[in-house]
Amino acid sequence: MSESPVSPTARPISRDPDATRERLLDAAQTLVLAQGFAGTSVDGIVAAAGLTKGAFFHHFESKHGLARALLTRYAEQDAAHLAQHMAHAERLATDPAQQLLVFVGLFADEMAELSAPAAGCLYASYAAEAGLLDADAQRIVRKALLGWRTRLGAKLDQAAARHGLPDGVPRAGLEDLLLTVFEGAFILSRVLGEPHLVAAQLRHVRHYLALLFDPPLARAAS
Amino acid sequence: MSESPVSPTARPISRDPDATRERLLDAAQTLVLAQGFAGTSVDGIVAAAGLTKGAFFHHFESKHGLARALLTRYAEQDAAHLAQHMAHAERLATDPAQQLLVFVGLFADEMAELSAPAAGCLYASYAAEAGLLDADAQRIVRKALLGWRTRLGAKLDQAAARHGLPDGVPRAGLEDLLLTVFEGAFILSRVLGEPHLVAAQLRHVRHYLALLFDPPLARAAS
Amino acid sequence: MSESPVSPTARPISRDPDATRERLLDAAQTLVLAQGFAGTSVDGIVAAAGLTKGAFFHHFESKHGLARALLTRYAEQDAAHLAQHMAHAERLATDPAQQLLVFVGLFADEMAELSAPAAGCLYASYAAEAGLLDADAQRIVRKALLGWRTRLGAKLDQAAARHGLPDGVPRAGLEDLLLTVFEGAFILSRVLGEPHLVAAQLRHVRHYLALLFDPPLARAAS
Amino acid sequence: MSESPVSPTARPISRDPDATRERLLDAAQTLVLAQGFAGTSVDGIVAAAGLTKGAFFHHFESKHGLARALLTRYAEQDAAHLAQHMAHAERLATDPAQQLLVFVGLFADEMAELSAPAAGCLYASYAAEAGLLDADAQRIVRKALLGWRTRLGAKLDQAAARHGLPDGVPRAGLEDLLLTVFEGAFILSRVLGEPHLVAAQLRHVRHYLALLFDPPLARAAS
DNA sequence: ACAAGCGGGACTACCCGTTGTT
DNA sequence: AACAACGGGTAGTCCCGCTTGT
Numbered sequence: 001m002s003e004s005p006v007s008p009t010a011r012p013i014s015r016d017p018d019a020t021r022e023r024l025l026d027a028a029q030t031l032v033l034a035q036g037f038a039g040t041s042v043d044g045i046v047a048a049a050g051l052t053k054g055a056f057f058h059h060f061e062s063k064h065g066l067a068r069a070l071l072t073r074y075a076e077q078d079a080a081h082l083a084q085h086m087a088h089a090e091r092l093a094t095d096p097a098q099q100l101l102v103f104v105g106l107f108a109d110e111m112a113e114l115s116a117p118a119a120g121c122l123y124a125s126y127a128a129e130a131g132l133l134d135a136d137a138q139r140i141v142r143k144a145l146l147g148w149r150t151r152l153g154a155k156l157d158q159a160a161a162r163h164g165l166p167d168g169v170p171r172a173g174l175e176d177l178l179l180t181v182f183e184g185a186f187i188l189s190r191v192l193g194e195p196h197l198v199a200a201q202l203r204h205v206r207h208y209l210a211l212l213f214d215p216p217l218a219r220a221a222s
Numbered sequence: 223m224s225e226s227p228v229s230p231t232a233r234p235i236s237r238d239p240d241a242t243r244e245r246l247l248d249a250a251q252t253l254v255l256a257q258g259f260a261g262t263s264v265d266g267i268v269a270a271a272g273l274t275k276g277a278f279f280h281h282f283e284s285k286h287g288l289a290r291a292l293l294t295r296y297a298e299q300d301a302a303h304l305a306q307h308m309a310h311a312e313r314l315a316t317d318p319a320q321q322l323l324v325f326v327g328l329f330a331d332e333m334a335e336l337s338a339p340a341a342g343c344l345y346a347s348y349a350a351e352a353g354l355l356d357a358d359a360q361r362i363v364r365k366a367l368l369g370w371r372t373r374l375g376a377k378l379d380q381a382a383a384r385h386g387l388p389d390g391v392p393r394a395g396l397e398d399l400l401l402t403v404f405e406g407a408f409i410l411s412r413v414l415g416e417p418h419l420v421a422a423q424l425r426h427v428r429h430y431l432a433l434l435f436d437p438p439l440a441r442a443a444s
Numbered sequence: 445m446s447e448s449p450v451s452p453t454a455r456p457i458s459r460d461p462d463a464t465r466e467r468l469l470d471a472a473q474t475l476v477l478a479q480g481f482a483g484t485s486v487d488g489i490v491a492a493a494g495l496t497k498g499a500f501f502h503h504f505e506s507k508h509g510l511a512r513a514l515l516t517r518y519a520e521q522d523a524a525h526l527a528q529h530m531a532h533a534e535r536l537a538t539d540p541a542q543q544l545l546v547f548v549g550l551f552a553d554e555m556a557e558l559s560a561p562a563a564g565c566l567y568a569s570y571a572a573e574a575g576l577l578d579a580d581a582q583r584i585v586r587k588a589l590l591g592w593r594t595r596l597g598a599k600l601d602q603a604a605a606r607h608g609l610p611d612g613v614p615r616a617g618l619e620d621l622l623l624t625v626f627e628g629a630f631i632l633s634r635v636l637g638e639p640h641l642v643a644a645q646l647r648h649v650r651h652y653l654a655l656l657f658d659p660p661l662a663r664a665a666s
Numbered sequence: 667m668s669e670s671p672v673s674p675t676a677r678p679i680s681r682d683p684d685a686t687r688e689r690l691l692d693a694a695q696t697l698v699l700a701q702g703f704a705g706t707s708v709d710g711i712v713a714a715a716g717l718t719k720g721a722f723f724h725h726f727e728s729k730h731g732l733a734r735a736l737l738t739r740y741a742e743q744d745a746a747h748l749a750q751h752m753a754h755a756e757r758l759a760t761d762p763a764q765q766l767l768v769f770v771g772l773f774a775d776e777m778a779e780l781s782a783p784a785a786g787c788l789y790a791s792y793a794a795e796a797g798l799l800d801a802d803a804q805r806i807v808r809k810a811l812l813g814w815r816t817r818l819g820a821k822l823d824q825a826a827a828r829h830g831l832p833d834g835v836p837r838a839g840l841e842d843l844l845l846t847v848f849e850g851a852f853i854l855s856r857v858l859g860e861p862h863l864v865a866a867q868l869r870h871v872r873h874y875l876a877l878l879f880d881p882p883l884a885r886a887a888s
Numbered sequence: 889a890c891a892a893g894c895g896g897g898a899c900t901a902c903c904c905g906t907t908g909t910t
Numbered sequence: 911a912a913c914a915a916c917g918g919g920t921a922g923t924c925c926c927g928c929t930t931g932t
Contacts, residue, residue: 003432009904015329016915017246017915017916020915020916026258031360034352034353034354035260035351035353036258036260036261036350036354037256037258037261037350038257038260038261039259039260039261039353039354041899041900042896042899042901043898043899043900045429051915051916051917052916052917052918052919053900053901053918053919054901054902054915054916054917054918055915055917057900057901057902057918058914058915059915061901061903062900062901063899063900075246085352089268092898101931115356120349120350123409123413124349124350124409125347125350126413127342127346127350127408127409127412128258128342128347128349128350128351129257129258129261129350130254130256130412130413131256131257131261131913132255132256132257132258132261138413141413142413142414145410145413145414146414160360161923169429170422170425170426170429172422173419173422173425173426176407176410176419176422176424177403177423177426179406179410180403180406180407180409180421180423181399181402181403181406182406183405183406183410184401184402184403184404184405184406184407184409185398185402185406186349187345187349187402187406188367188398188401188402188405189366190349190352191345191348191349191352191360191363192364192367192368196322197395197398198362200392200394200395200398201395201398201399201402203392204392204395204396204399204430207391207392207430208426208429208430211430211433212262212433218390239889239890240891242889242890244893262926263924263926264925264926264927265924265925265926273890273893274890274891275889275891275892275926275927276889276890276892277889277890277891278927279889279926279927279928280889283927284926284927285925285926285927357893451796459913461911461912464911464912478795478796478797479704479795479797479798480702480703480704480705480794480795480798481702481705481706481797482701482702482704482705483702483703483704483797483798485902485903485904486904486905487902487903487904489831495911495912495913496913496914497904497914498905498911498912498913498914499911499912499913500905500908501904502911502912503911505828506904506905507904507905511894530776534908552828559695564793564794567853567857568790568793568794568853569794570857571786571790571794571852571853571856571857572702572786572790572791572794572795573701573702573705573794574700574856574857575700575701575705576700576701576705580717581858585857586858587855588859589858590858597895604852613873614866614870614873616726616866617863617866617867617869617870618870619836620851620854620863620866620867621847621870623850623854624847624850624851624853624854624867625846625847625850626841626850626852627849627850627854628846628847628848628849628850628851628853629842629846629850630793631789631793631846631849631850632811632842632845632846632849634793634796635789635793635796635804635807635808635811636808636811636812641839641842643840644836644839644842645839645842645843645846646929647836648836648839648840648843648874649729649841651835651836651874652870652873652874655874655878656877682893683892683893683894686893686894707920707921707922708921708922709921709922710922715917716895717894717895718895718896719895719896719897719922719923719924720893720894720895720896720897720924720925721893721894721895723922723923723924724893724894725893728922728923729921729922731922879893
């Protein structure tokens with residue numbers, strides 16, 4: 001206390017707290033997708049965002065708080081993305097089975113346009129370090145995955161009600177298949193450096209659904 | 223750490239270097255699958271293995287060296303696992319398409335017996351922190367994934383040569399589907415806490431293959 | 445800190461600057477007595493006072509400034525307390541020696557009513573971290589202690605002039621004894637959790653003074 | 667992980683862990699007595715000890731662990747100090763009351779030789795920041811204070827059994843008076859910069875005891 | 889082969905103080 | 911007068927890996 005510290009040369013600061021927060025989240029997301037959560041330092045995040053640690057800990061109570069905010073934002077964007085494609089599919093087709101095929105196709109087309117492997121999925125990042133994060137984070141991711149299951153399950157039920165499912169088709173778990181393939185394909189795509197791998201895998205999902213609901217459909221749809 | 227230092231003449235517990243190395247790898251694998259690589263400390267690994275850092279750095283030149291050894295061992299075990307199930311399938315069936323279905327079924331049955339979600343896959347752990355690890359690690363994982371592609375690709379070619387594939391079936395990427403679903407299903411299974419999810423997803427893969435090679439096959443096989 | 449930012453139009457709660465300053469000092473005093481000066485953060489003070497740092501640095505130029513203000517206010521209150529009890533004693537008795545005994549007795553009675561150990565004394569807090577604080581703080585505390593010495597020394601001189609002191613009685617330092625016992629008893633009282641310890645020790649001081657000035661007095665006074 | 671950190675230039679290190687630990691404790695004690703616990707940084711301690719933080723956290727699990735070790739060592743030395751003076755007094759005198767006077771006198775003589783104010787007492791440092799430290803620390807200090815009470819209480823009982831106490835003498839709390847005055851006098855001594863203040867206050871304690879047990883004794887003893 | 893003391897650096901979290909705004 | 915965003919630095923903690931010793 002007896003030594004008086006030199007007064008810091010506080011420069012003028014951006015006066016848009018929401019934008020600052022978003023910049024921090026953007027920087028964090030890029031780094032976490034590339035290096036994982038534990039592998040990403042707060043210093044790295046603030047450097048990428050062009051800010052300081054003071055700003056970081058003003059906006060997030062801790063690094064875990066950032067993780068929760070990151071997952072929350074990602075889950076919201078993801079749910080909106082899902083809803084958007086689903087709404088689009090429901091405009092393009094009337095039959096539930098057809099809507100499903102269009103829905104998957106929209107994702108496949110989106111992935112087909114990538115020229116580099118996608119950055120990855122935060123849900124997978126979470127899963128890879130689940131033992132490190134708290135129960136709140138788990139809840140956020142779990143709720144997001146269940147959102148896919150619910151939405152697709154409802155559509156599958158509609159389709160099955162209209163078309164029936166052939167005997168012996170395992171209905172159970174079918175609503176999880178798209179997300180499963182998405183997550184797995186992201187991993188293969190990144191490791192192998194093949195940006196089109198995701199689209200190719202999604203097309204198999206679509207083809208499978210086509211075969212299930214109406215074998216002749218499959219040929220026409222591809 | 224030692225506020226009450228233990229007796230300085232503590233003798234090493236084991237004098238079997240290979241066993242010590244394996245214990246370290248086992249402890250490391252458990253922790254890395256749960257927390258990721260960056261989230262796992264050398265201190266934590268040696269504590270879990272009941273050893274000290276001296277032992278760790280005697281067996282591995284660095285934490286990177288451990289990562290390479292871990293991935294190498296995992297890839298070897300995985301390749302052996304694949305080869306074992308494939309050999310089993312080739313004994314149980316003669317037709318290549320049937321062999322494929324049996325092969326996938328063996329994995330599904332294996333996964334169906336789990337009473338807790340699988341610990342995860344080191345390939346996914348790698349992918350989640352790829353930006354942190356070196357090129358050697360990437361090579362090991364890439365080679366492992368290509369091993370699946372090659373092995374399944376060959377079998378798919380045999381099956382297609384025998385049965386043909388219907389027009390419009392996207393042959394491309396079909397050899398990656400099993401691994402894709404495996405990786406994705408591990409993620410969903412862990413996040414949702416549903417141990418049987420993996421088996422359910424693999425059964426869809428099997429069903430898809432059955433539909434592709436011979437629609438009537440599908441009904442009998444399920 | 446604000447993951448869900450509150451409405452930006454939050455109005456200041458109070459517009460009474462003196463009251464705000466007192467609230468800050470009150471909060472600071474409580475915390476400093478419990479945790480020391482270095483152990484008390486500005487953030488903690490403003491949180492306890494229900495204010496923000498902006499308010500703090502409006503009223504105090506720095507944390508050092510707060511320390512000076514805190515000690516100054518405490519010393520003033522303490523001097524007033526001393527003067528009040530001395531005036532009271534001088535009304536209750538006419539003989540200087542009797543006045544001294546009453547004076548100490550008033551403090552003892554005050555301390556006897558505590559049901560929990562006293563919060564402590566800022567002079568002791570200062571002494572415990574003297575190496576951290578600046579010369580101004582030292583001057584404030586020193587002046588406060590010398591105030592006790594001067595006031596009691598004068599009264600002791602009056603009493604000695606009237607009654608004499610027996611041979612061999614060490615007059616030196618006698619004026620410091622009350623404050624010494626006060627400070628020491630606060631410490632023991634807090635550590636041992638015995639609220640009545642302070643009063644018991646002060647009664648010994650009073651008894652000692654009684655024995656010094658007139659041994660027969662002692663029996664009557666207790 | 668991809669950037670390999672430069673190998674640290676580890677210099678040869680002292681291979682006497684106990685001596686290292688003592689050096690850390692010595693440095694810490696000096697600093698804590700001067701600046702308090704919260705005001706003393708680990709960096710400051712290791713700098714004063716000529717070591718690094720790696721060494722610090724090898725020997726102490728945390729800064730709180732250091733505090734416990736510091737208080738424990740201090741309490742042990744203090745108890746030994748007490749026992750030594752008591753044994754000395756018991757050799758020099760046979761009457762319990764006389765032993766008490768000698769005992770206090772030995773401490774007073776010790777304090778009289780100081781040419782600068784004593785560094786202070788860790789018990790007082792603890793009390794000044796009690797709200798910051800854990801229950802273990804409180805137990806250590808409490809036990810130390812109770813040791814004084816027990817030891818002096820026993821001797822006072824012996825003396826009272828031999829000599830009796832005059833009517834109206836408050837026996838309660840008498841065993842705490844010496845420690846009380848010690849603690850309080852340290853504080854005054856430091857703030858006022860008067861090294862002999864402690865001895866002067868202790869002599870009053872001795873005189874008080876002499877008056878209590880035998881008024882004529884007091885004149886002879888001084 | 890393994891244990892342990894220790895160096896030096898990086899991490900998260902928090903500090904105090906300043907600025908612009910209301 | 912009081913608030914919130916933010917800068918820059920330091921706090922305690924833990925990290926990896928080197929070295930010496932057994």
